[in-house]
Amino acid sequence: MKNSRIRVLVAKPGLDGHDRGAKVIARALRDAGMEVIYTGLRQTPEQIAETAIQEDVNVIGLSILSGAHMHLFPKILKLLAERDASDILVIAGGIFPREDIVELKKIGIKEIFTPGTDTNEIVKFIRANVNLP
Amino acid sequence: MTNQDKQIIEEAKKQWEENSLNPVLKKFPERKKVFVTGSNTEVNRLYDPLDLTDLNYLDDLNFPGEYPYTRGVQPTMYRGRLWTMRQYAGFGDAEESNKRYKYLLKNGQTGLSIAFDLPTQIGYDSDHPMAYGEVGKVGVAIDSLEDMEVLFAGIPLDQVSTSMTINAPAAILLAMYIAIAEKQGIPASQLNGTIQNDILKEYIARGTYIFPPLPSMRLITDIFDYCSKELPKWNTISISGYHIREAGATAIQEIAFTLANGIAYVAAAAKQGLDIDTFAPRLSFFFNAHNDLFEEVAKFRAARRIWAKIMKERFGAKDPRSTMLRFHTQTAGCTLTAQQPDNNIVRVAIQALAAVLGGTQSLHTNSRDEALSLPSQQSVRIALRTQQVIAYESGVAETVDPMAGSYYLESLTKIIEQEAMNYITKIDQLGGSPKAIEHGFIQREIQNSAYQYQKDIEEKRRIIVGVNQFQSEEEPMKDLLKVNPKIEKRQTERLNKLKKNRNELKVQENLKLLTKMANSEQNIMPAILDCVKSYATLGEICDQLRAVFGEYKESLKI
Numbered sequence: 023m024k025n026s027r028i029r030v031l032v033a034k035p036g037l038d039g040h041d042r043g044a045k046v047i048a049r050a051l052r053d054a055g056m057e058v059i060y061t062g063l064r065q066t067p068e069q070i071a072e073t074a075i076q077e078d079v080n081v082i083g084l085s086i087l088s089g090a091h092m093h094l095f096p097k098i099l100k101l102l103a104e105r106d107a108s109d110i111l112v113i114a115g116g117i118f119p120r121e122d123i124v125e126l127k128k129i130g131i132k133e134i135f136t137p138g139t140d141t142n143e144i145v146k147f148i149r150a151n152v153n154l155p
Numbered sequence: 156m157t158n159q160d161k162q163i164i165e166e167a168k169k170q171w172e173e174n175s176l177n178p179v180l181k182k183f184p185e186r187k188k189v190f191v192t193g194s195n196t197e198v199n200r201l202y203d204p205l206d207l208t209d210l211n212y213l214d215d216l217n218f219p220g221e222y223p224y225t226r227g228v229q230p231t232m233y234r235g236r237l238w239t240m241r242q243y244a245g246f247g248d249a250e251e252s253n254k255r256y257k258y259l260l261k262n263g264q265t266g267l268s269i270a271f272d273l274p275t276q277i278g279y280d281s282d283h284p285m286a287y288g289e290v291g292k293v294g295v296a297i298d299s300l301e302d303m304e305v306l307f308a309g310i311p312l313d314q315v316s317t318s319m320t321i322n323a324p325a326a327i328l329l330a331m332y333i334a335i336a337e338k339q340g341i342p343a344s345q346l347n348g349t350i351q352n353d354i355l356k357e358y359i360a361r362g363t364y365i366f367p368p369l370p371s372m373r374l375i376t377d378i379f380d381y382c383s384k385e386l387p388k389w390n391t392i393s394i395s396g397y398h399i400r401e402a403g404a405t406a407i408q409e410i411a412f413t414l415a416n417g418i419a420y421v422a423a424a425a426k427q428g429l430d431i432d433t434f435a436p437r438l439s440f441f442f443n444a445h446n447d448l449f450e451e452v453a454k455f456r457a458a459r460r461i462w463a464k465i466m467k468e469r470f471g472a473k474d475p476r477s478t479m480l481r482f483h484t485q486t487a488g489c490t491l492t493a494q495q496p497d498n499n500i501v502r503v504a505i506q507a508l509a510a511v512l513g514g515t516q517s518l519h520t521n522s523r524d525e526a527l528s529l530p531s532q533q534s535v536r537i538a539l540r541t542q543q544v545i546a547y548e549s550g551v552a553e554t555v556d557p558m559a560g561s562y563y564l565e566s567l568t569k570i571i572e573q574e575a576m577n578y579i580t581k582i583d584q585l586g587g588s589p590k591a592i593e594h595g596f597i598q599r600e601i602q603n604s605a606y607q608y609q610k611d612i613e614e615k616r617r618i619i620v621g622v623n624q625f626q627s628e629e630e631p632m633k634d635l636l637k638v639n640p641k642i643e644k645r646q647t648e649r650l651n652k653l654k655k656n657r658n659e660l661k662v663q664e665n666l667k668l669l670t671k672m673a674n675s676e677q678n679i680m681p682a683i684l685d686c687v688k689s690y691a692t693l694g695e696i697c698d699q700l701r702a703v704f705g706e707y708k709e710s711l712k713i
Contacts, residue, residue: 138622141613
């Protein structure tokens with residue numbers, strides 16, 4: 023288990039172009055020894071699920087600041103479930119109202135990181151919760 | 156300063172160091188080994204007249220309203236007229252946003268600033284699959300002229316100045332604005348306002364591009380040309396450093412990359428045969444006001460000085476207005492914390508003060524709750540009141556450029572100018588800003604700064620109150636704004652109804668003509684104006700242009 027590197031897809035669903043957070047996280051995870059794939063902007067739920075499966079990732083980190091998370095996240099989780107990929111750890115970062123966080127955790131987003139989060143905290147969370155084969 | 160004066164001060168300084176400073180340092184070492192600005196430029200212990208011996212008042216500063224405009228673009232600055240207080244707003248549909256604008260105008264705001272939702276900014280109608288979940292979220296949804304009519308209902312366009320944050324489809328929204336003015340009986344020549352229209356920083360930092368660089372630059376040049384004849388009071392572009400800074404750039408990088416983009420626009424227009432002095436006076440800028448008070452003030456002053464020199468020396472501008480850098484400022488959204496959000500009121504006040512001391516022409520102050528959601532009405536009011544307190548109570552608006560002559564400020568202004576010029580030279584060597592973007596040079600520089608900033612916070616080299624120090628337990632903030640979830644459906648229904656009721660033949664005819672003009676070398680604005688007047692939708696117009704111009708794909712390097 024220790025020998026296989028954690029593979030992470032950092033994805034930007036929705037239309038917003040705020041990718042500072044996504045890029046900083048991508049780099050921090052890479053510096054922590056993970057393999058990181060970054061999708062770029064404007065990814066549809068279908069594209070994200072497809073890339074995650076193609077790239078055989080263990081983790082998906084969704085970054086969004088447009089406010090469309092309640093529409094897009096459930097769709098992504100549903101697509102992953104349909105393709106037997108629910109073992110992928112899905113986490114998210116961005117600006118989320120408190121009640122949305124509760125809701126999103128209920129449907130299977132494992133953790134949500136809001137502004138001000140230390141990247142080391144995210145690294146720790148992934149290591150503790152990832153399902154490696 | 157005479158040599159003799161200089162010697163006297165040097166001698167006295169030496170004495171001071173030996174007798175006063177060194178004993179104190181021995182007893183009480185300073186808090187840190189190295190002190191830096193918000194952008195990691197080293198800060199000396201003390202600045203004194205010896206730092207300014209090279210400063211030539213008339214060449215480097217001069218009087219306000221005089222080249223190179225370091226002290227401001229008007230002779231009287233805020234003694235004549237205060238800056239325009241302009242809060243960026245818009246959410247939901249046109250009707251809701253119209254209410255917010257009227258509220259802001261009633262509360263003493265002096266200009267409008269329209270936020271569009273992301274589908275509008277990227278050229279999708281509200282019923283497009285890509286628009287799913289995004290309609291009305293970060294701004295107002297505009298699908299056609301009909302929505303614009305509602306958005307500005309009861310707001311006479313000859314009495315407000317309107318800034319529109321719209322880039323890739325800027326020509327279309329401008330055409331809609333001209334069309335509603337016409338309906339209000341106001342000629343285009345009287346319209347006051349700004350379109351952002353700055354595509355280069357979209358590729359660099361903001362992300363709402365549609366078309367590739369070449370046709371995008373052509374659209375921009377067409378707008379310059381059209382407005383120089385039809386809308387002489389309109390600011391045809393707002394060359395923006397704001398988003399570059401938000402993406403993580405330093406103060407120096409912010410102005411360097413922004414001015415490099417400015418150079419690219421001027422060069423593109425000149426290449427099309429436009430005379431510099433017909434369009435350059437209508438170029439405007441948009442900067443960020445971040446936390447470091449002195450560095451920000453110095454940044455604004457340095458930007459004015461650099462731009463004046465570039466326009467005069469490099470492009471041979473003759474009209475003084477072509478060399479004046481006029482700018483809008485917004486306080487730095489990226490400095491707002493989700494923790495202890497009321498602290499943001501104080502941050503915003505300091506940042507806004509920097510903008511005013513830096514001689515901004517207009518200002519948006521962020522609301523305390525924007526790291527949590529779109530701002531509530533109450534938070535927006537505090538943000539606007541912050542500007543009013545600075546304007547009417549602080550006294551800083553009573554004299555022109557009050558910080559000039561400060562040893563520290565003038566030293567910083569000079570350093571920022573030099574460092575920014577180094578970047579501009581480097582970008583010139585790469586073939587100009589579009590090429591530097593294509594190589595990923597600019598994006599990489601920004602990403603490196605962003606990562607460094609994050610690490611500085613995590614390793615506590617940089618303290619953010621309430622985030623990595625002085626944390627406290629807190630109640631969740633109440634009364635956050637929620638966008639009405641029914642907007643998407645309502646907007647889609649309105650769009651369907653419009654498509655049934657308009658003259659379809661006319662629309663198709665105009666869209667065909669648009670394609671023809673897009674393929675030609677003629678100015679595209681009149682064809683766009685015809686399209687919007689016949690109620691062709693934003694999505695339909697952009698689709699025609701996508702078919703001719705193609706779409707931009709970002710090249711990724713992290």
